[in-house]
Amino acid sequence: xxxxxxxxxxxxxxxxxxxxxxxxxxxxxxxxxxxxxxxxxxxxxxxxxxxxxxxxxxxxxxxxxxxxxxxxxxxxxxxxxxxxxxxxxxxxxxxxxxxxxxxxxxxxxxxxxxxxxxxxxxxxxxxxxxxxxxxxxxxxxxxxxxxxxxxxxxxxxxxxxxxxxxxxxxxxxxxxxxxxxxxxxxxxxxxxxxxxxxxxxxxxxxxxxxxxxxxxxxxxxxxxxxxxxxxxxxxxxxxxxxxxxxxxxxxxxxxxxxxxxxxxxxxxxxxxxxxxxxxxxxxxxxxxxxxxxxxxxxxxxxxxxxxxxxxxxxxxxxxxxxxxxxxxxxxxxxxxxxxxxxxxxxxxxxxxxxxxxxxxxxxxxxxxxxxxxxxxxxxxxxxxxxxxxxxxxxxxxxxxxxxxxxxxxxxxxxxxxxxxxxxxxxxxxxxxxxxxxxxxxxxxxxxxxxxxxxxxxx
Amino acid sequence: xxxxxxxxxxxxxxxxxxxxxxxxxxxxxxxxxxxxxxxxxxxxxxxxxxxxxxxxxxxxxxxxxxxxxxxxxxxxxxxxxxxxxxxxxxxxxxxxxxxxxxxxxxxxxxxxxxxxxxxxxxxxxxxxxxxxxxxxxxxxxxxxxxxxxxxxxxxxxxxxxxxxxxxxxxxxxxxxxxxxxxxxxxxxxxxxxxxxxxxxxxxxxxxxxxxxxxxxxxxxxxxxxxxxxxxxxxxxxxxxxxxxxxxxxxxxxxxxxxxxx
Numbered sequence: 001x002x003x004x005x006x007x008x009x010x011x012x013x014x015x016x017x018x019x020x021x022x023x024x025x026x027x028x029x030x031x032x033x034x035x036x037x038x039x040x041x042x043x044x045x046x047x048x049x050x051x052x053x054x055x056x057x058x059x060x061x062x063x064x065x066x067x068x069x070x071x072x073x074x075x076x077x078x079x080x081x082x083x084x085x086x087x088x089x090x091x092x093x094x095x096x097x098x099x100x101x102x103x104x105x106x107x108x109x110x111x112x113x114x115x116x117x118x119x120x121x122x123x124x125x126x127x128x129x130x131x132x133x134x135x136x137x138x139x140x141x142x143x144x145x146x147x148x149x150x151x152x153x154x155x156x157x158x159x160x161x162x163x164x165x166x167x168x169x170x171x172x173x174x175x176x177x178x179x180x181x182x183x184x185x186x187x188x189x190x191x192x193x194x195x196x197x198x199x200x201x202x203x204x205x206x207x208x209x210x211x212x213x214x215x216x217x218x219x220x221x222x223x224x225x226x227x228x229x230x231x232x233x234x235x236x237x238x239x240x241x242x243x244x245x246x247x248x249x250x251x252x253x254x255x256x257x258x259x260x261x262x263x264x265x266x267x268x269x270x271x272x273x274x275x276x277x278x279x280x281x282x283x284x285x286x287x288x289x290x291x292x293x294x295x296x297x298x299x300x301x302x303x304x305x306x307x308x309x310x311x312x313x314x315x316x317x318x319x320x321x322x323x324x325x326x327x328x329x330x331x332x333x334x335x336x337x338x339x340x341x342x343x344x345x346x347x348x349x350x351x352x353x354x355x356x357x358x359x360x361x362x363x364x365x366x367x368x369x370x371x372x373x374x375x376x377x378x379x380x381x382x383x384x385x386x387x388x389x390x391x392x393x394x395x396x397x398x399x400x401x402x403x404x405x406x407x408x409x410x411x412x413x414x415x416x417x418x419x420x421x422x423x424x425x426x427x428x429x430x431x432x433x434x435x436x437x438x439x440x441x442x443x444x445x446x447x448x449x450x451x452x453x454x455x456x457x458x
Numbered sequence: 459x460x461x462x463x464x465x466x467x468x469x470x471x472x473x474x475x476x477x478x479x480x481x482x483x484x485x486x487x488x489x490x491x492x493x494x495x496x497x498x499x500x501x502x503x504x505x506x507x508x509x510x511x512x513x514x515x516x517x518x519x520x521x522x523x524x525x526x527x528x529x530x531x532x533x534x535x536x537x538x539x540x541x542x543x544x545x546x547x548x549x550x551x552x553x554x555x556x557x558x559x560x561x562x563x564x565x566x567x568x569x570x571x572x573x574x575x576x577x578x579x580x581x582x583x584x585x586x587x588x589x590x591x592x593x594x595x596x597x598x599x600x601x602x603x604x605x606x607x608x609x610x611x612x613x614x615x616x617x618x619x620x621x622x623x624x625x626x627x628x629x630x631x632x633x634x635x636x637x638x639x640x641x642x643x644x645x646x647x648x649x650x651x652x653x654x655x656x657x658x659x660x661x662x663x664x665x666x667x668x669x670x671x672x673x674x675x676x677x678x679x680x681x682x683x684x685x686x687x688x689x690x691x692x693x694x695x696x697x698x699x700x701x702x703x704x705x706x707x708x709x710x711x712x713x714x715x716x717x718x719x
């Protein structure tokens with residue numbers, strides 16, 4: 001649904017530079033928010049065009065009288081079109097935070113809206129739901145909390161048969177969930193988890209994507225690791241429900257894999273797994289094999305599309321891919337002789353070394369993976385030398401980052417220990433001078449000295 | 459990063475038969491001042507390691523919002539897969555004269571009003587689950603008999619298996635345990651007179667507020683509701699909202715407005 005929506009968007013009026021600047025600003029704001037543990041983002045479904053008055057012109061802010069008027073018209077109007085029109089006007093006004101505040105402060109407004117939401121007029125229902133959706137987008141938790149009377153109905157409608165309506169309810173729920181803990185505290189006993197578990201069997205892709213979104217917001221909550229994920233929390237527990245199996249099913253590679261849906265459920269799994277609540281349970285459902293196969297599938301797709309040399313560009317677009325990939329490699333190789341052997345026999349050492357210049361973080365991780373291999377003993381180090389490793393290490397010794405140099409020293413130590421012939425070559429290639437640079441550095445001194453001794457004695 | 463050209467072929471060929479190389483550690487490897495130890499790493503969810511990924515995720519969520527203002531004029535049907543604007547057409551269900559100009563509006567109307575309809579009293583429900591509960595509790599005489607002896611009123615919340623002696627007990631449970639509103643529209647106690655005579659077709663599971671005040675046909679609960687609760691009941695449903703007679707009137711007026719019936 002979202003990729004279709006993006007396909008229909010026209011490019012904005014402003015230039016590329018402006019776009020880049022905005023994106024950088026947003027990124028900086030997101031990083032700051034994350035550090036303050038205030039990372040909240042929402043999704044908004046808006047179907048209609050901007051007002052006829054012109055492009056970029058949004059509906060006016062509504063005052064108290066107007067809100068009351070529209071509500072009354074919606075409730076008591078005689079013509080259905082008139083009632084619907086009143087709700088549409090209200091909805092447009094609710095795009096503004098000021099109107100939202102006016103609305104929630106008006107006595108009886110939410111009661112009226114909930115009445116319309118549950119009326120037997122389908123189109124009024126839909127418009128009322130859209131009004132709620134606008135309210136759910138507010139950044140004020142008071143507005144989200146004002147929507148509490150509606151949540152039992154939003155959940156009830158998840159088991160209805162109107163897929164557009166279900167989708168709208170799901171996105172509204174997702175937005176409300178992330179905004180306020182009070183909302184979550186109500187939704188859990190109201191049975192949101194069983195409701196989602198029933199809804200996940202829908203055949204509609206748009207519904208599934210919306211469900212994944214709502215679920216990811218629930219799982220991102222601070223209290224999720226204690227109150228929402230663990231199997232012990234009975235009816236409100238994610239792990240005790242059938243949701244994990246269904247999520248994994250939607251991540252199976254193959255022709256039925258929908259990217260928009262898969263993205264949402266992948267994030268859901270991430271939040272569950274890094275909460276470290278009960279990962280063996282997920283492994284029991286086949287999480288490792290599903291995710292492994294999916295990763296292979298995606299990597300295969302990347303290889304087919306990217307020419308040699310463009311992989312680095314790809315990594316620039318997705319900067320977290322490299323560290324995360326290397327993290328995976330570390331965990332695979334740390335205690336596994338077979339994985340280390342595979343790394344060697346598939347000639348992956350040299351490609352790994354090519355990643356060293358990317359960044360300090362990446363360097364440290366590459367060197368750590370190589371240390372995992374080297375520490376397994378002489379049989380492994382023999383395969384690391386001769387070759388590009390030593391020159392690469394001499395190169396990293398020229399870095400100024402202490403952690404990079406420190407990890408290089410560890411690797412050198414292992415190499416010298418298990419492959420003594422490397423020492424001579426090291427000396428011949430001005431290794432001692434490379435070491436000298438770091439003699440004064442407190443964190444490196446001892447190791448530099450030890451290596452100098454080894455080199456001179458060897 | 460240049461991967462070895464033969465890599466794909468070798469990976470496709472399946473796992474090799476190679477045994478892992480023998481592991482042989484020298485104690486000097488971990489001796490001070492060196493401190494490397496091979497170990498898997500775990501990051502808790504708030505760790506900075508996930509910052510880049512989280513930022514990506516939120517940019518993805520927000521990207522669409524940033525461009526909403528530029529969304530071009532769409533036909534009334536939000537989904538391109540449906541036909542968008544079509545000449546006005548009427549609902550085909552007998553007795554319903556609602557007219558539409560967009561297919562998705564019709565879809566929603568159909569599911570809401572004609573989807574889960576009780577064949578006895580013509581009430582419509584949002585889901586099969588609620589319809590089943592309604593039929594059982596309102597139209598099944600066996601249910602009435604059994605309920606005198608055992609707890610038959612099932613909690614309406616998905617996933618809850620609790621059952622209760624009376625409709626009122628069930629409501630109390632839903633209010634206390636599940637934080638449902640006391641005036642939840644889809645859980646009204648059955649009224650004493652025959653439903654078919656009172657309700658117009660196409661009505662939803664609602665009742666006018668007058669009916670909610672009537673004595674239930676089921677046996678009186680051990681602790682009758684205090685008078686105060688009834689007052690709250692009345693207060694919760696604004697007098698301007700009327701789902702019984704009022705909705706029927708509204709429905710009839712629609713009939714006048716549409717082209718043909």
